[in-house]
Amino acid sequence: MKRDLSIETKSLRRLFKGIPGKGDVVALDQVDLEVHDDEIFGLLGPNGAGKTTLIKILCTLLLPTEGQALIKGMDVVKRASQIRRIINLVSGGETPGYGILSVKENLWFFSQLYGLPRDFAKDRISKLVDQLELQDYLNTRMSKLSTGYKQRLNLARGFVNDPAVLFLDEPTLGLDVLSARHLRTLVKDWIRTGGKTVLLTTHYMAEADQMCDRVGIINRGKVLACDTPQRLKTKVTGGATWKIEITPSLSELESVKSIPGVIGLSTTDNIETGVTTLKLVLEEESIMSDLLSKIRENGSKVLNLGKSEPTLEDVYISLVGTGME
Amino acid sequence: MMLPKATPREELLTNLRAAYARMWVRLRGSNREVTGLVAEIGLPILTIGAYVILYRAIGLPPTAGAAVIIGGAMIAFWTNVLWNMSSQWFWERESGNLEMYLVAPVSRMSVLLGMAMGGSVNTSIRALGIVLLGIFVFQVPFQLADPLSVGLVFVLTLVALYTMGMLFASIFMLYGREAWNTASLLQEPVYFLSGAYFPRIYAPVVPFALQAAGSLIPMTIGLDAIRRLAINGEGVAAVWPHILALIACTLILFPLARRALNYMESLGKKEGRLTLRWQ
Amino acid sequence: MAVADFVKSAGESFRVGWKIESNWTDPVLFATYQVIRPLASLLIVAFIVIIGASVGASANSAFYSQYLAWLIVGNAFYAFVLQIMLGMAILVHVDRTRYEVLKNIYISPGTLHPYVIGRGLVSVVNGAVSVILTLLFSVAIFNGLLHMNIPLNLLGVNLLMLFPGVILGIISLLAIGYMLCAVNIVSNRMEFILGDSVSGIFFLLGGVIFPIALLPSYVQPISNVLPITFLLNTVRESFGLLPTGDYMTDLAYLALTTLVTLIVGIAVFRLAEQRAKKLGLFDRKSEY
Structure with missing residues (x-):
């Protein structure tokens, strides 16, 4: 059954004024995207790829330079006020609200920006407070909350109007493992209530893998790939993902990267052991001999070599070219 | 799938709720810490005291001191308009709240209206404190012949003043340090031009051009009217021109504020400056 | 910490402060900011005196002219108080909450004190600019534009009398600014109230716009222990506007x-520093 579209962009383009004499900066370039109802859609990309710009346009905070963006079939430029009734935005690392007000007061305030009647707002806040385990901090001033609890409050605020489309911009930024897991579970439970859509940006590959029904990888304003995590892993990496442990680390990383057939390469250094792990996505296995020669030319010794199961990070590496910044 | 448009009644209710909530935040936030309340009443008394003593030193009658106390109380409103209205979007942007206002389905005018209502109620409490403390400490005479007229002029002055604040807020929506600097710049010069600390009815010495410039500020008009009613004991007939001028100010400033807000918001969305911080 | 290092750190801090306070915005706006505000304050009190003169006697009567000169000088030099008190009162707030650099400054070796002094010196320079411009504009407005013949001869100032007083006065104001920084380190959301309170008290009790003899007798002892009182006395004496004053006595009181x-x-400041370390306040943000 074909599901309704919640978010749609058509040839979306956004330019920003650059440094004088250097021309405009292309933040989004011909972005075509379709996100359906009941879907958690992840947007992955390095810093400056255009993720937040896209979210800002969809949230009616920014106008597109060209193209069209639609939320539930409504144009974000022409129908902004209607769209605002059914969306909300949660940005990680940000804590909107008033420090001098308590958790309860802040939530009540934000509920009023969506016109919720008093008793209705009270009930919803009470439910959100339970879900986000904020009961003990209900009367605590926001300024006294820890980072984790501020982020919970921020998330509760995002749910306060029970939006049809929720934008989560790096929502787990700065959260500890348990809080992040709690947040992920909550979002997944919420989407199961039906008729909801989440657009999530994150730097955590595992988070995207675990949460998202589909993922789009964006770099320099262009969507490079868009599919389910599983299909992306098979389609993009073609299965040829390798893990090589070497010591010492490569003196000239670029010489390895430039070998024809190396699609993506990321390195992780273990300072304690002096071992560097290379994760490589290769076009075909036959270039492995060239690769090993180049590693030796660099003065490094191969300690371990093996094929690995492709992960979303491998997909990302093969498309963007480097590991997450 | 297209959602039905909100009915005008729904829209109105949402905006009224938002305005009320923003007013509530301001009232709650400002009065939670007693230190702030005490300081906002006590600090103006220091300046007022200095001027009252100066008036006594140069041999002016005690009514001059009463004029200064009313001026000092009205300055509390002007300061509130400058720092808590005009540059408020700047603070909201810095704390990440502006984004939330912009993605919410409410008119930004209703948010400004809420700020204005909260600010005027809050400052009225402080202004009353300043007047009562001033009367108690400096023993100046008031001659209140027509309290209702004083109330009317006072309310009209506040409406005009806060509408001006809404206009400033809209103009400064995209600005950072410039908004701050402009608010600073509009302090002492306006205290001077509005005649807050010297009764302009005594002051033919003030050049006409300065008096004319001062009259563009609703506070100047309101101040003069309130002083006539509360100190000179004049009746409402003496302040009809003031009342009409204050109403005219509001009628001119409100649509201007609305236009400026829409223009700046769409400019900000176009240039991507609405949520840009650290300017 | 070696004196050379201290001076170098203070110099760097001054440079940073100057960039923040002076060059980030339009220089025209900055210049206006330095001139218009203090001048408007002066015009308020000057017109009060002129009103007094117009109601009482002639606007050019010797008393009012003399008083106006006395008042202009006091009001002009009060700019030091305003700049230093307001500048230093918000320093900790700005660097701790907004720029979030206070903790980094604190953990770098021995830089907190020169940092505060360097930033305070920016306020001193801003104050000096205001003082000079206010005096020049006052002469231009009252003597040039309004032909009031106020006995204010800027070229006739006794600099040998002026500088010791001003230097001592600035040191005392910086020391008070230091206290404001200290209180701000250990308090929350007090930055604006503190600066306004101290400068307001000095305005009322320091003999800025009227002689302290006009104050009720029970508050005069407070005036007599404020450095601002003696700073303004020495300054007015160097301008020849306090014929009954005793310069050396005032200077001695100012030094004391x-x-x-x-x-x-x-x-x-040291107490506040210790308390902040104990309670972990160097990175506390004031949220409104």
């Missing part, structure tokens, strides 16, 4: 009150 404020300022 400066020494006391300096000792108290440093002690209060």
Whole structure:
């Protein structure tokens, strides 16, 4: 059954004024995207790829330079006020609200920006407070909350109007493992209530893998790939993902990267052991001999070599070219 | 799938709720810490005291001191308009709240209206404190012949003043340090031009051009009217021109504020400056 | 910490402060900011005196002219108080909450004190600019534009009398600014109230716009221990506007009150520093 579209962009383009004499900066370039109802859609990309710009346009905070963006079939430029009734935005690392007000007061305030009647707002806040385990901090001033609890409050605020489309911009930024897991579970439970859509940006590959029904990888304003995590892993990496442990680390990383057939390469250094792990996505296995020669030319010794199961990070590496910044 | 448009009644209710909530935040936030309340009443008394003593030193009658106390109380409103209205979007942007206002389905005018209502109620409490403390400490005479007229002029002055604040807020929506600097710049010069600390009815010495410039500020008009009613004991007939001028100010400033807000918001969305911080 | 290092750190801090306070915005706006505000303050009190003159006697009567000159000088030099008190009162707030650099400054070796002093010196320079411009504009407005013949001869100032007083006065104001920084380190959301309170008290009790003899007798003892009172006395004496004054006595009192404020300022700052370390306040953000 074909599901309704919640978010749609058509040839979306956004330019920003650059440094004088250097021309405009292309933040989004011909972005075509379709996100359906009941879907958690992840947007992955390095810093400056255009993720937040896209979210800002969809949230009616920014106008597109060209193209069209639609939320539930409504144009974000022409129908902004209607769209605002059914969306909300949660940005990680940000804590909107008033420090001098308590958790309860802040939530009540934000509920009023969506016109919720008093008793209705009270009930919803009470439910959100339970879900986000904020009961003990209900009367605590926001300024006294820890980072984790501020982020919970921020998330509760995002749910306060029970939006049809929720934008989560790096929502787990700065959260500890348990809080992040709690947040992920909550979002997944919420989407199961039906008729909801989440657009999530994150730097955590595992988070995207675990949460998202589909993922789009964006770099320099262009969507490079868009599919389910599983299909992306098979389609993009073609299965040829390798893990090589070497010591010492490569003196000239670029010489390895430039070998024809190396699609993506990321390195992780273990300072304690002096071992560097290379994760490589290769076009075909036959270039492995060239690769090993180049590693030796660099003065490094191969300690371990093996094929690995492709992960979303491998997909990302093969498309963007480097590991997450 | 297209959602039905909100009915005008729904829209109105949402905006009224938002305005009320923003007013509530301001009232709650400002009065939670007693230190702030005490300081906002006590600090103006220091300046007022200095001027009252100066008036006594140069041999002016005690009514001059009463004029200064009313001026000092009205300055509390002007300061509130400058720092808590005009540059408020700047603070909201810095704390990440502006984004939330912009993605919410409410008119930004209703948010400004809420700020204005909260600010005027809050400052009225402080202004009353300043007047009562001033009367108690400096023993100046008031001659209140027509309290209702004083109330009317006072309310009209506040409406005009806060509408001006809404206009400033809209103009400064995209600005950072410039908004701050402009608010600073509009302090002492306006205290001077509005005649807050010297009764302009005594002051033919003030050049006409300065008096004319001062009259563009609703506070100047309101101040003069309130002083006539509360100190000179004049009746409402003496302040009809003031009342009409204050109403005219509001009628001119409100649509201007609305236009400026829409223009700046769409400019900000176009240039991507609405949520840009650290300017 | 070696003196050379201290001076170097203070110099760097001054440079940073100058960039923040002076060059980030339009220089025209900055210049206006330095001139218009203090001048408007002066015009308020000057017109009060002129109103007094117009109601009482002639606007050019000797008393009012003399008083106006006395008042202009006091009001002009009060710019030091405003700039230093308001600048230093918000320093900790700005660097701790907004730029979030206070903790980094604190953990770098021995830079906190020169940092505060360097930033305070920016306020001193801003104050000096205001003082000079206010005096020049006052002469231009009252003597040039309004032909009031105020006895204010800027070229006739006795600089040998002026500088010792001003230097001591600035040191005392910096020491009070130091205390404000200290209180801000250990308090929350007090930055604006503190600066306004101290400068307001000095305006009322320091003999800025009227002689302290006009104050009720029970508050005059407070005026007599404020460095600002003696700073303004020495300044007015150097302008020849306080014929009954005794310059050396005022200078001695100024030196004494400066020494006391300096000792108290440093002690209060050290106490605040210790308390902030104990309670972890160097990275606390004030949220409104």
